[in-house]
Amino acid sequence: MSDPFVVRSLDEIRFWSRIMKEHSLFLRLGFRCEDTQLINEANQFQAQFDDIERRAHAFSVETDPQTIREFNKEVYSAAAHIWAFKRKVLGLILQCKLPGQNNFPLLVDHISREANYFRNRLDELNSGRLEPVHDAIIDENVFFLKIMADHAKFIGHLLDPSERKLVEQAREFSQEFDTLLYQALDLSSMRPQSQTIPLLSQFVDENRVSVTSLRDFKKTARDLIAECRIKSIIHPLLADHVFREAERFLFILDMFEKSLSGVKVNKKEILF
Numbered sequence: 001m002s003d004p005f006v007v008r009s010l011d012e013i014r015f016w017s018r019i020m021k022e023h024s025l026f027l028r029l030g031f032r033c034e035d036t037q038l039i040n041e042a043n044q045f046q047a048q049f050d051d052i053e054r055r056a057h058a059f060s061v062e063t064d065p066q067t068i069r070e071f072n073k074e075v076y077s078a079a080a081h082i083w084a085f086k087r088k089v090l091g092l093i094l095q096c097k098l099p100g101q102n103n104f105p106l107l108v109d110h111i112s113r114e115a116n117y118f119r120n121r122l123d124e125l126n127s128g129r130l131e132p133v134h135d136a137i138i139d140e141n142v143f144f145l146k147i148m149a150d151h152a153k154f155i156g157h158l159l160d161p162s163e164r165k166l167v168e169q170a171r172e173f174s175q176e177f178d179t180l181l182y183q184a185l186d187l188s189s190m191r192p193q194s195q196t197i198p199l200l201s202q203f204v205d206e207n208r209v210s211v212t213s214l215r216d217f218k219k220t221a222r223d224l225i226a227e228c229r230i231k232s233i234i235h236p237l238l239a240d241h242v243f244r245e246a247e248r249f250l251f252i253l254d255m256f257e258k259s260l261s262g263v264k265v266n267k268k269e270i271l272f
């Protein structure tokens with residue numbers, strides 16, 4: 001029998017350690033040649049998360065929960081360190097101490113939010129303090145809708161300006177997700193009165209429709225970039241990376257939908 005704690009922990013670490021590894025690569029590619037110290041730090045994080053990812057795949061779901069608890073602690077520490085590194089880089093960029101580097105401040109902030117999310121997930125899993133599902137539905141959507149809105153903005157700004165139709169589509173997605181994010185914040189401020197099953201299930205359905213079409217747009221962009229059919233400065237791995245993050249959001253929305261459709265109404269149900 002596999003322990004749900006072990007299953008959830010390994011799933012989170014397998015997904016997010018690859019993401020953290022890729023963030024290190026993106027940061028490094030954006031630094032200037034003379035920023036050797038920052039380049040070294042980014043390389044170390046890339047190697048560290050590569051190792052974590054490999055070990056997460058080597059563990060099976062039958063692993064002893066105590067071993068996984070220790071592993072979670074170690075990964076928590078790595079996530080906390082990469083978060084601090086990203087915030088330090090953001091500070092340097094915003095103080096104009098790295099003129100000419102190539103990472104947007106919003107991108108650096110964005111990847112630090114993802115590190116913070118990963119760190120919190122590990123802490124919640126280890127401490128057993130998982131949010132009640134009705135709170136998780138709102139909080140996860142607030143987090144991921146902002147992530148999706150940011151992605152649309154990055155794509156729009158990294159496509160070549162001559163790709164007018166794709167830039168236009170990216171701008172439309174950006175506006176659509178900004179609107180959905182505001183709706184999520186409205187629902188959040190109406191808590192707990194807004195946490196009725198019909199309202200939450202409409203919220204999840206509406207978001208899922210939009211995330212599915214953004215996911216399809218990212219998939220198309222990823223394939224066009226891989227085949228060298230469009231002009232952009234988007235790294236092929238970044239195109240795949242944002243596609244995978246949309247898939248992750250859809251996976252979480254599916255779990256919420258199942259939970260709302262009635263089988264389990266226990267608010268303390270361990271959802272993810």
Ligand SMILES: [Fe+2]
Nearest residue numbers: 019111114245
């Ligand atoms: Fe990311």
Ligand SMILES: [Fe+2]
Nearest residue numbers: 110114147245
């Ligand atoms: Fe992202």
